[in-house]
Amino acid sequence: MKIVVCGTGYVGLVHAAVCSEYGHQVYAYDNDPEKLAAFSSGQAERIETYVNEPGLANIIREMLDRYLFFASDLASIIEGTDTVFMCLPTPPNLDGSTNLTFYDAAAQQLAQLLAQRKDQRRVVVVNKSTVPIGTARHLEKILNSHNVENFGISANPEFLAEGTAVAQARRPDRVVVGCDHEQDHKILRRVYSQFVHHVRIKYIETSPETAEAIKYVANTMLLTYISFWNGVGAKIGEKIPNVNIDDLRLGVTADERISTWGSFVSNGAGGSCFGKDIASLINQLRKVNVSTKMLEASYEVNEYQKIYLVDRAITEAGFKFNNKTVAVLGLAFKKHTNDMRDASSIKVIESLLGKGTARINAYDPLANESAKQVFDPSKNVLFEKIDYFDSAREAIKNSDALFISSDCEEFRGLSRTVEELVKPPYLIMDGRRMIPDHDDLVSKDYSYIAVGSMVLGPAYA
Numbered sequence: 001m002k003i004v005v006c007g008t009g010y011v012g013l014v015h016a017a018v019c020s021e022y023g024h025q026v027y028a029y030d031n032d033p034e035k036l037a038a039f040s041s042g043q044a045e046r047i048e049t050y051v052n053e054p055g056l057a058n059i060i061r062e063m064l065d066r067y068l069f070f071a072s073d074l075a076s077i078i079e080g081t082d083t084v085f086m087c088l089p090t091p092p093n094l095d096g097s098t099n100l101t102f103y104d105a106a107a108q109q110l111a112q113l114l115a116q117r118k119d120q121r122r123v124v125v126v127n128k129s130t131v132p133i134g135t136a137r138h139l140e141k142i143l144n145s146h147n148v149e150n151f152g153i154s155a156n157p158e159f160l161a162e163g164t165a166v167a168q169a170r171r172p173d174r175v176v177v178g179c180d181h182e183q184d185h186k187i188l189r190r191v192y193s194q195f196v197h198h199v200r201i202k203y204i205e206t207s208p209e210t211a212e213a214i215k216y217v218a219n220t221m222l223l224t225y226i227s228f229w230n231g232v233g234a235k236i237g238e239k240i241p242n243v244n245i246d247d248l249r250l251g252v253t254a255d256e257r258i259s260t261w262g263s264f265v266s267n268g269a270g271g272s273c274f275g276k277d278i279a280s281l282i283n284q285l286r287k288v289n290v291s292t293k294m295l296e297a298s299y300e301v302n303e304y305q306k307i308y309l310v311d312r313a314i315t316e317a318g319f320k321f322n323n324k325t326v327a328v329l330g331l332a333f334k335k336h337t338n339d340m341r342d343a344s345s346i347k348v349i350e351s352l353l354g355k356g357t358a359r360i361n362a363y364d365p366l367a368n369e370s371a372k373q374v375f376d377p378s379k380n381v382l383f384e385k386i387d388y389f390d391s392a393r394e395a396i397k398n399s400d401a402l403f404i405s406s407d408c409e410e411f412r413g414l415s416r417t418v419e420e421l422v423k424p425p426y427l428i429m430d431g432r433r434m435i436p437d438h439d440d441l442v443s444k445d446y447s448y449i450a451v452g453s454m455v456l457g458p459a460y461a
């Protein structure tokens, strides 16, 4: 099949790369020429500046100019294509609704080009972006308004999780394809032939609207489950003596109907999707007069969770952030990625600086550079107080307190480092319960607050 991918971000680039592995001719287009130059170089370091996913750069290097091509001109690749995958950003508007500006601009450009095709073979335009229910129908109108002929529209939402995107694209839980016509389903079946009739992968064919709804319900369900543990399980562990959150989790999730995934309490879930997707679904449901109380609660619990350890440090441990240096470890929204979108660290650092923290010693194994763009001092002068370090050790040295904001595995060994480099009084705020042997530190008079547990060790006067 000839496949065009429009938008080479996390979703588009991974999709293009993995489709090329299955022998399709994949042409990937983006309107950012610098990105395209980096991807066409085949050099891991340049590719990973934009999308850092395990295994991705290798596939690109192997498939480049054989099955995978990058183009800065959509017109040059559109002729004779069987499908166009729309992988455009769909950020939130201030009211939570989905901003379709990027999507619409690309759809309009595509429609003009498809209308001028010489080869009039059937083309299916497929939404992989997460878009409000009804957007495939909206796309159909755009294509019709340009008199495009012989086309179908489809919704084929993406479910990948960053950090494991390649593995998941090679072997997803399910592939959801929404089309109006059998002939379009047939084209998509050829694109995804490796997954159709797979014994473990569910290949679900449905209407475009149902496919769009599946994505929103799935994502908001995941966030709601995370928020349940953070808003209920964690709070029981923090407020009621002798409740051990780890045992609580094990006991509850022993029931096979209750998922282990999402039961690990934390300082909130970040990333480009959860927050914006739940906000968008709230907005979509309000328009059809459906109560959104439950979704609003999930959203609010998650947002407050990002900063509440800072509040607990003050109210429960008596810590004063004024003029202190705080090491913040784990800037990306989770391990194995440099993606800073909606990362909990953003709220954490803003909160710390707002409480008078003198310096932030920041460290992330992959995201220091992308963090510098987020914490741009020209947007907020307080960000001048952030210094970046190449290791957790360097960041912890000379600090008064430590905040662990993501789940990078290397943080599990931090108790030794802390003991070696900083003497008590010293406060550790553990947003991911990453220090299994924290009891050792507490026995040596370090103060420790983790999500899901009461404050351990001495309180500050």
Ligand SMILES: NC(=O)c1ccc[n+]([C@@H]2O[C@H](COP(=O)([O-])OP(=O)(O)OC[C@H]3O[C@@H](n4cnc5c(N)ncnc54)[C@H](O)[C@@H]3O)[C@@H](O)[C@H]2O)c1
Pocket (backbone or CB within 6 Å): 006, 007, 008, 009, 010, 011, 012, 029, 030, 031, 032, 035, 087, 088, 089, 090, 102, 105, 106, 128, 129, 130, 131, 158, 159, 160, 161, 162, 272, 273
């Ligand atoms: N990142 C994820 O984990 C994830 C998972 C599932 C679904 N999604 C959804 O997939 C969509 C894309 O997300 P992403 O993370 O890949 O976004 P992204 O911002 O990483 O990538 C989008 C790309 O589109 C390009 N672009 C913007 N306007 C364009 C235009 N007019 N023509 C061509 N290219 C254009 C940008 O330069 C960028 O490279 C969103 O709707 C998102 O909600 C994302």
